[in-house]
Amino acid sequence: MREYVEAIRERYRRAGRPGKRLLLDDFVRVTGYHRKTGVRLLGEGKKGPGRRRGRPRRYGAEAAGALKELWEVAGCICSRRLQPFLPELVEVLARKGRLALSTEVREQLLAMSPSTVDRLLRPYRRQVRRRGMSTTKPGSMLKRSIPIRTFSDWEEGRPGFLEVDLVVHCGESTEGFYLSTLNTVDVHTGWVECHGVWGKGQDKVRGAIHQVRKRLPFALLGLDSDNGSEFINHELKQYCEREKITFTRSRPYKKNDSAHVEQKNWTVVRQQVGYDRYSSREALEQLNHIYSLLRLYVNFFQPVMKLMQKTRTGARVRKVYDTARTPYRRLLESADLSPVKRQELADLYLSLDPTVLRTQLDRALDHLWTMVDRPRAQEASVTALMRQASVVG
Numbered sequence: 001m002r003e004y005v006e007a008i009r010e011r012y013r014r015a016g017r018p019g020k021r022l023l024l025d026d027f028v029r030v031t032g033y034h035r036k037t038g039v040r041l042l043g044e045g046k047k048g049p050g051r052r053r054g055r056p057r058r059y060g061a062e063a064a065g066a067l068k069e070l071w072e073v074a075g076c077i078c079s080r081r082l083q084p085f086l087p088e089l090v091e092v093l094a095r096k097g098r099l100a101l102s103t104e105v106r107e108q109l110l111a112m113s114p115s116t117v118d119r120l121l122r123p124y125r126r127q128v129r130r131r132g133m134s135t136t137k138p139g140s141m142l143k144r145s146i147p148i149r150t151f152s153d154w155e156e157g158r159p160g161f162l163e164v165d166l167v168v169h170c171g172e173s174t175e176g177f178y179l180s181t182l183n184t185v186d187v188h189t190g191w192v193e194c195h196g197v198w199g200k201g202q203d204k205v206r207g208a209i210h211q212v213r214k215r216l217p218f219a220l221l222g223l224d225s226d227n228g229s230e231f232i233n234h235e236l237k238q239y240c241e242r243e244k245i246t247f248t249r250s251r252p253y254k255k256n257d258s259a260h261v262e263q264k265n266w267t268v269v270r271q272q273v274g275y276d277r278y279s280s281r282e283a284l285e286q287l288n289h290i291y292s293l294l295r296l297y298v299n300f301f302q303p304v305m306k307l308m309q310k311t312r313t314g315a316r317v318r319k320v321y322d323t324a325r326t327p328y329r330r331l332l333e334s335a336d337l338s339p340v341k342r343q344e345l346a347d348l349y350l351s352l353d354p355t356v357l358r359t360q361l362d363r364a365l366d367h368l369w370t371m372v373d374r375p376r377a378q379e380a381s382v383t384a385l386m387r388q389a390s391v392v393g
Contacts, residue, residue, distance in 0.1 A: 001031065004030070004031070005041050005042065008023060008026075008027070008042065009041075009042050011023065012024075012042040012043070013042075013043070023042070024038050024039065024042075027042065058108070059108055059112070059116065059120065062102075062105050063105050063108040063109060063120075064120045066099070066101060066105055066109060067109060067112070067117065067120055067121065068120075068121065068124055069099070070082070070086065070089055070090065070093070070099075070109070071117075071121055071124070072358075073089065073093065073098075073301075073354050073355055073358055074089060074301065074302070074354070075297070075301075075302060075358070076125075077302065077303070079114040079115070079117035079118045079121070080114050080305065080321075080324060081302075081303045081304065081305060081324040082114075082117060082303075082324075083112060083113065083114045083117050083324075084303060084323050084324045084325070085303040085324060085325075085326070086109055086110060086112070087110055088326075089301070089354070090106065090109060090110070092301075092353075092354060093354070093355065096353045096355070098353065098355045156187045156188055157188060158188055158221075158334065158336050159186050159188045159189050159191065159218040159331060159334050159336055159337075160186070160188075160216075160218050160219050160220055160221035160222065160336070161186065161187050161188065161221055161222035161224070161246070162184045162185065162186055162187070162220065162222065162223055162224070163184070163185055163187060163224045163225075163258050163260045163261035164182065164183070164184045164209065164223055164224065164225050164231065164261060165182075165183050165225070165226060165258060165261045165262065165265060166180050166181070166182060166183070166197070166200065166205065166228065166230055166231075167180065167181040167183055167265050167269045167270070168180045168181075168200070169181065169273070169275075169276065169277060169278045169287075170277055171275065171276055171277030171373065172277075173277075176279070177199060177279050178199070178277055178278065178279050178373075179196060179197065179198065179199070179278045179279060179283060179284055179287065180196075180197040180199065180200050180205075181194055181195070181196055181197065181269050181273070181287070181291075182194065182195045182196075182197050182205060182208040182209065182212065183261055183264055183265055183268065183269055184209075184212050184261065185260045185261045185264045186216075186218075186327070187260055188330070188334070189327045189330040189331045189334065190260070190304040190306070190327040190330060191216070191217070191218075191299055191327040191330075191331060192264055192268055192295065192298050192299060192327065193212045193215055193216065193291075193295055194268060194269065194291040194294065194295070195208040195211050195212050195288065195291060196208075196284045196287035196288045196291065198284055200230050201230075202229070202230060202233045202235050202236065203235060205230045205231065205236070206235050206236050206239055209223070209236070209239075210239075215295070217331065217337070217341050217344075217345055218331070218334075218336060218337060218341070219336075220243075220245055221245065221246060222245060222246035222247070222248065223240060223245055223246070223247050223248070224248045224249065224250065224257075224258065225247075225248075225249055225250070225258075226249065226250050226258060227249055227250065227252050231249070232249065268294065268298055272290070272294060272361070272365065273287070273290070273365070273368070274369075276369065276372040276373075277372065277373040278368075278371060278372065278373060279373050280371060280373075282371055283368065283371040286364065286367060286368045286371065287368065289364055290361065290364045290365060290368060293357055293360050293361050293364060294361065296348075296352055296357055297354065297357045297358065297361060298327075299326065299327045299328055300326060300327075300328045300348075300349055300352055300354075301326060301352075301354045301357070302326060302327075303324035303325050303326050303329075304324060304325070304326070304327065304330075305321040305322060305323075305324045306321065306322050307319055307320075307321055308320050308321060308322050328345065328349060331345070332345070
């Protein structure tokens with residue numbers, strides 16, 4: 001191509017207007033380039049469009065491949081959360097022998113900006129959006145005796161105050177019996193605990209809260225729920241009063257009052273477990289096995305950002321977030337954590353391998369998905385197909 005351009009460039013410069021038009025016609029027909037490209041190449045003598053414009057490429061295929069591997073281990077999180085977590089994640093995987101990087105590639109990974117991470121990972125991103133169903137029903141008149149969080153003593157500057165919600169696994173219909181998940185998140189650190197629930201009964205939900213309380217690395221000081229009857233009941237209210245736990249509720253129809261747990265409903269429960277229907281004891285046991293792995297993976301290897309400031313200028317809202325850190329790192333900064341519990345968490349952190357956790361999670365999820373409740377019509381069609389196949393056989 002360059003030889004062809006060099007061969008006709010001098011003729012093009014010397015030709016008059018009609019001659020240049022004919023040469024351009026031939027050039028476009030032979031090369032397939034745009035006419036303006038021909039004018040630029042023949043008239044100004046610049047190199048062809050095959051050469052990439054702008055700065056030379058800084059990150060090669062090896063750095064991009066290593067970034068993709070780290071991104072998958074971290075659960076395919078966004079670049080704003082992944083980029084500050086890269087130094088720690090590289091160190092953990094190198095300590096476990098899961099990642100071997102040259103000095104040059106390591107320096108490139110740690111020098112990447114969030115925008116560069118986004119650009120390099122763009123070919124691999126897949127977005128699947130599904131919307132679930134809400135089964136929250138208003139509680140009784142008891143909610144008048146449970147204060148709204150806005151008007152209660154709620155200390156968000158220390159760990160122990162949890163937002164709680166119930167995520168149902170009902171599939172596409174809320175009829176009949178199905179399992180649920182109690183999802184809890186600490187407002188200060190972002191520490192997440194989930195527990196499978198047999199239905200939505202008040203006693204079952206209260207029991208799940210008690211199980212979550214025993215697993216927390218800090219004292220449970222407060223609970224904040226929506227106005228559903230699974231939370232707004234005498235049993236849970238008496239439990240909180242007996243255990244000296246501050247119990248509050250959000251305003252009706254104001255999901256932003258429980259923004260922390262609503263966000264975790266999606267990133268922790270829905271993105272992992274999905275929207276299928278489960279109703280068996282085996283599924284409940286498998287669900288809790290998944291959550292025993294997920295609590296380690298999310299709390300130790302999933303960095304989160306906290307909203308620090310929000311300002312409104314007319315119709316525009318500007319939000320400022322802090323640097324992404326894992327709930328474990330945020331918890332270590334708290335003065336409320338005892339030295340014994342701090343050492344226990346440090347020993348547990350050193351024993352964990354995020355690659356192994358991710359593999360175990362994927363296998364456990366694959367097993368859970370074999371326990372999905374299929375609709376009756378689908379079961380009948382499958383049975384008919386099996387009978388037909390046996391007859392043909």
